Amino acid sequence: MTLSMASYKVARNETLDSIARRHGIRLDTLISVNGIGDVRRIPAGYSLKVPNIDGVVHTVRKGESISGIASMAGVSILDIIDANDLSSQTILPGQSLFIPGARLSSYDLKKALGQLVIWPVSGNISSYFGYRASPFYGTRQFHSGIDIVAPENTSAKAAMDGRVAETGYSALFGNYVILSHDGGYQTLYAHLNSIKASRGVRIQQGDKVGLIGSTGYSTGVHLHFGVYKNGKAMDPLKLLKGR
Numbered sequence: 001m002t003l004s005m006a007s008y009k010v011a012r013n014e015t016l017d018s019i020a021r022r023h024g025i026r027l028d029t030l031i032s033v034n035g036i037g038d039v040r041r042i043p044a045g046y047s048l049k050v051p052n053i054d055g056v057v058h059t060v061r062k063g064e065s066i067s068g069i070a071s072m073a074g075v076s077i078l079d080i081i082d083a084n085d086l087s088s089q090t091i092l093p094g095q096s097l098f099i100p101g102a103r104l105s106s107y108d109l110k111k112a113l114g115q116l117v118i119w120p121v122s123g124n125i126s127s128y129f130g131y132r133a134s135p136f137y138g139t140r141q142f143h144s145g146i147d148i149v150a151p152e153n154t155s156a157k158a159a160m161d162g163r164v165a166e167t168g169y170s171a172l173f174g175n176y177v178i179l180s181h182d183g184g185y186q187t188l189y190a191h192l193n194s195i196k197a198s199r200g201v202r203i204q205q206g207d208k209v210g211l212i213g214s215t216g217y218s219t220g221v222h223l224h225f226g227v228y229k230n231g232k233a234m235d236p237l238k239l240l241k242g243r
Contacts, residue, residue: 003083003098005033005049012044023050028104031112032056039112053083055100062093073102106161107182110205117159117239118205120189121212121223123150129235144233145188145226152221153211155196156189159225159240161205164197173224174216177209188226191218 008019016039020027033049035057036042058069066089070077081089083100091097103109110116127147131140162181169175173190177197180186193213197203214221227236 001053001082001100002085003055003100004052006052008048008050010042010044010046010048014044015039016042019048019050025051026054026103028109029054029056031109032104033098036112038114040114051098053100055083055098056102056104058097058099058102060091060093060095060097064091064093065089066091069097069099073099075099075101105182110161111183117227117236118157119148119240120157120159120187120209120225121148121150121154123148123154123223125149126220126222129233129237145190145224146236147222147224149220149222150212152213153193155208156192156210156212156223158203158205158207158209159187159227160185162187162203164199164201164203164209167195167197167199170216172217174218175210175213176216179203179209184230186228186231188224188228190224190226191215191222
């Protein structure tokens with residue numbers, strides 16, 4: 001089926017999910033076709049492109065072929081040619097293709113929905129990201145994450161989909177778990193009473209990685225939660241949404 005696009009203006013208090021259901025297409029299709037980075041920032045009156053079939057938009061990278069793209073997306077070459085009304089299989093870097101039937105990655109969908117990072121535990125924050133007075137010596141020091149207070153042995157949950165990169169014990173962090181994620185992210189869960197994740201294992205957002213404690217250099221039971229982007233510590237609260 002050849003791709004065609006209709007135009008639709010967002011009404012007041014209307015959601016992308018309801019628009020997608022009204023037109024009989026998936027939410028991730030609507031997000032991809034319109035290049036939406038945050039579904040909460042679509043104002044009333046915004047003009048959306050609404051395709052007649054489900055799929056996602058793919059920008060051709062250097063060295064890619066239609067056969068390779070089709071194989072990666074799990075669709076047929078003919079479906080891509082037909083949807084895009086191509087006269088040949090020749091494609092160029094930077095070219096935009098609609099891949100019928102393909103889906104957005106979990107990472108891209110959660111990012112657009114504002115669900116990329118969830119709270120690893122529910123509790124009050126006792127220490128924020130940035131410079132602070134050392135709880136032991138009172139000297140100025142940099143705190144590379146946030147401390148979340150919760151009862152001992154409460155489950156610490158994976159904030160994002162990813163893989164267990166490292167587990168262990170250090171004098172500073174006590175029992176800790178480090179997860180690696182798409183987009184260059186890593187998350188750290190420290191001062192755990194016990195570790196409930198194994199190195200190298202794929203893990204889903206919300207899975208248990210450990211039980212909260214006060215091991216290592218700690219003044220009380222809490223979870224030290226850190227987020228790193230390409231190896232650089234960042235404030236977790238810039239990614240975390242309301243509880």
